[in-house]
Each structure stands twice: as C-alpha cells, then as structure tokens.
Amino acid sequence: MIAINSTPISRVEYTKFLGVLVDEKLTWRFHINHIATKIACSLGMLSKVKRILPRNNLLTLYYSLIYPHLNYCISIWGNTFQIYLNKLLTLQKRAVRLINCSFFRSHTNPIFIELRILKLPEIYKLSCLIFIYRYLANDLPSICRSLFLLRTYYSSVTYYTRNNNQFVTPKYRTSVRGKCIAISGTAIWATIPAELKLSYSLLGFKSKLRTFFLSKYIM
Numbered sequence: 001m002i003a004i005n006s007t008p009i010s011r012v013e014y015t016k017f018l019g020v021l022v023d024e025k026l027t028w029r030f031h032i033n034h035i036a037t038k039i040a041c042s043l044g045m046l047s048k049v050k051r052i053l054p055r056n057n058l059l060t061l062y063y064s065l066i067y068p069h070l071n072y073c074i075s076i077w078g079n080t081f082q083i084y085l086n087k088l089l090t091l092q093k094r095a096v097r098l099i100n101c102s103f104f105r106s107h108t109n110p111i112f113i114e115l116r117i118l119k120l121p122e123i124y125k126l127s128c129l130i131f132i133y134r135y136l137a138n139d140l141p142s143i144c145r146s147l148f149l150l151r152t153y154y155s156s157v158t159y160y161t162r163n164n165n166q167f168v169t170p171k172y173r174t175s176v177r178g179k180c181i182a183i184s185g186t187a188i189w190a191t192i193p194a195e196l197k198l199s200y201s202l203l204g205f206k207s208k209l210r211t212f213f214l215s216k217y218i219m
Helices: 029-049 055-071 082-099 109-115 120-136 142-146 181-189 202-216
Strands: 002-004 007-009 014-017 020-023
Touching: 020 029, 029 055, 029 082, 055 082, 055 120, 082 109, 082 120, 120 181, 120 202
Parallel strands: none
Antiparallel strands: 002 007, 014 020
16 A cells, blocks of 8 residues: 555556546556547547538648547557557547538548648657657757767857767666556658658648658558
8 A cells, every 4th residue: 555644546447647547557548548538539520521511621620629639648648559549540530521411431542632631640750750850950949858868969160960870769667667658759751751850840741741642552
C-alpha cells in the first residue's frame, strides 16, 4: 500500500491525466477506446449531413470533430500495439469515405491523397518529427533538453544540428521504453530526406512532410 501523508493511494486500472487515459501497463487501450467512442459519434453526424453539405464543409467538420482526438498527445500513445490502433484507423477510413461520399468498401488511399488527409500512422510520425524539429531549433522548454542524446551539438547553429546520424540511441530493456519518442522518434527522424530536416521554418517543415507522407500512399 502506497500512502502520502498517511493517506492511502488506491491502485486503479487507469486514470485520466491532462485528457489522456493512462493505464497501469501503458498499453493506452483505455484511451484509444475512449476516443474511438467519441469519433464514432462524430461519424454519425457526418453521415447525416454528407448529402447536404459540400465536401469543403465536411472537411471542416473532420478537422473540428475527429482530427483533434487523433492528434492530441499522439506522440505519447500513437506507437502502441497495432491491434489497438487499427480500431482508430478503421474509423478514420470511414470518415474519409463519408467526406468523399464513396462506397463503404472503396479503397481509401486515393481518397486520402485527394483530400490531403494523413492516416493515423503518419499523424503520429508528423507529431514526433515536429517535436524533434522544435527540439533541434531550441524551441522547447528546457526540461525537454534531456530527452535526447546528440553526437554533436551546436547551440547557436541549427543547420548543423539537423544532420543525419546525429542522435545517439540509448540502450533500453523494455518494449515500453522502446516505444517512447526518444527511441522511436529518432528512428523516424532518420528515415526522412535530409532536405526536409533543413527546412528553414516549422510551417515549411510541416508542409513538406505532409506532401512526403502523402506521396507514399501512391506506392
């Protein structure tokens, strides 16, 4: 029994912290189920108005009602087991079919490309890469400086701090540790082209990344 000031702290299966449901094993299953329920409700709204509103308005509804749930803190929970993430990806595919008024079994890759909507795995990658870009640009709170280990660090010249093979991957023993941004995020960073890393602005970096990810859906 854990106690603080003689007050016992009961053990729970999960708890909410800053809008994220954190479970005791860090599987994020409860959080994903929670946002899946919210997204399913939003899909019901989209279904009712898809024949009434133009596609631009349906896109606005997507980015207002669905995307925030998929994007919020995804760099924390978005690298969990695929069996949990598939539930959200299935809902996202339903959403783009509704926006495009497509048949319920239509192949979704062309729709994602046409609507310029990123799939859930790329939303996760985008979030991680933006975090690392801001880290290298000294645009994060000082408490975040200890998250990554660099081979060489230049505090005043960000151009050199975006080179390939710059991050040192720390050793880890558990799968949970391996899924954190310090490990998986830097692995993703190593896969993107060098010209993207050298983007001069965060806005340009985001735009180029979106185009880069969408191009992969054609393959």
